[in-house]
Amino acid sequence: MSDSADATQAPEGYPGVGRVLVVIPTYNEADNIRIIVERVRQAVPLVDILVADDNSPDGTGRIADELAGADEHVRVLHRPGKQGLGAAYIAGFGWAREHGYDAVVEMDADGSHAPEELPRLLDALAEADAVLGSRYVAGGTVVNWPTSRLLISRGGNVYTRLALGMPFRDATGGYRAYRLPVLDKIELDSVSSQGYCFQVDLAWRAFRNGFRVVEVPITFADRERGASKMSQSIVREAFWRVTVWGTKARLATLRRMLGGGPR
Numbered sequence: 291m292s293d294s295a296d297a298t299q300a301p302e303g304y305p306g307v308g309r310v311l312v313v314i315p316t317y318n319e320a321d322n323i324r325i326i327v328e329r330v331r332q333a334v335p336l337v338d339i340l341v342a343d344d345n346s347p348d349g350t351g352r353i354a355d356e357l358a359g360a361d362e363h364v365r366v367l368h369r370p371g372k373q374g375l376g377a378a379y380i381a382g383f384g385w386a387r388e389h390g391y392d393a394v395v396e397m398d399a400d401g402s403h404a405p406e407e408l409p410r411l412l413d414a415l416a417e418a419d420a421v422l423g424s425r426y427v428a429g430g431t432v433v434n435w436p437t438s439r440l441l442i443s444r445g446g447n448v449y450t451r452l453a454l455g456m457p458f459r460d461a462t463g464g465y466r467a468y469r470l471p472v473l474d475k476i477e478l479d480s481v482s483s484q485g486y487c488f489q490v491d492l493a494w495r496a497f498r499n500g501f502r503v504v505e506v507p508i509t510f511a512d513r514e515r516g517a518s519k520m521s522q523s524i525v526r527e528a529f530w531r532v533t534v535w536g537t538k539a540r541l542a543t544l545r546r547m548l549g550g551g552p553r
């Protein structure tokens with residue numbers, strides 16, 4: 291695919307990063323998928339796209355097939371049914387590894403993550419192992435979200451930072467870029483988190499493994515079309531898992547202090 295003769299496609303991929311695959315998970319995004327794929331192709335012709343569709347009843351997978359048929363930089367991973375965002379990303383990352391990519395990008399299909407900002411994420415990745423698109427660092431912002439949603443997101447991030455002792459301002463965001471060796475090291479096979487928690491899980495694993503993780507400000511816009519998949523169970527999952535991880539990490543620190551401290 292990316293070894294095509296496209297005039298804009300350098301065989302070595304994005305400068306300082308290499309071959310990049312943008313993974314877009316979809317469930318019922320028929321109204322959005324054409325627009326987002328087109329925007330990515332326009333914004334960064336140097337990257338390829340993989341749509342990871344969970345057999346969307348609204349035909350998103352068929353539309354993605356049409357797009358792939360017309361553009362060799364677009365591919366589709368058809369999955370049998372709705373298994374959650376995390377499972378779709380893990381499958382997409384595996385596909386990237388099998389096809390020799392150097393880096394992957396996570397991007398929602400609903401336009402919340404602007405493809406026009408992708409060059410800034412990839413430029414930062416040239417100097418890092420992973421880049422988190424961040425709504426809550428200076429220069430980052432959220433547009434058009436209801437206050438209730440913003441409160442859940444901000445509160446969740448404050449709780450995550452305190453519970454895990456991670457420095458990131460936005461650990462739940464889903465606009466990111468990872469170099470493949472990071473994903474190899476953090477044992478993706480053992481990740482079972484699904485909703486936002488999937489994002490916290492990966493940030494936490496990258497952080498604990500000592501990778502260079504940087505936050506880059508983004509402008510996040512609420513979805514304009516299609517239905518939300520956000521649910522209370524997604525928030526509950528994130529809360530209890532973060533609590534368990536934070537408690538385990540603190541207990542481990544305590545054990546080290548008691549067992550290995552100075553006499």
Ligand SMILES: Nc1nc2c(ncn2[C@@H]2O[C@H](COP(=O)(O)OP(=O)(O)OP(=O)(O)O)[C@@H](O)[C@H]2O)c(=O)[nH]1
Nearest residue numbers: 315316317344373374375378398399513518519520
């Ligand atoms: N393949 C797959 N994609 C999913 C699944 N759940 C959500 N997605 C996709 O993941 C991305 C993020 O989901 P969203 O529904 O936008 O979640 P959100 O941004 O928290 O909430 P809203 O924007 O309010 O809908 C979108 O592209 C969804 O289509 C799933 O189970 N499987």
Ligand SMILES: [Mg+2]
Nearest residue numbers: 398400402513
């Ligand atoms: Mg969304």
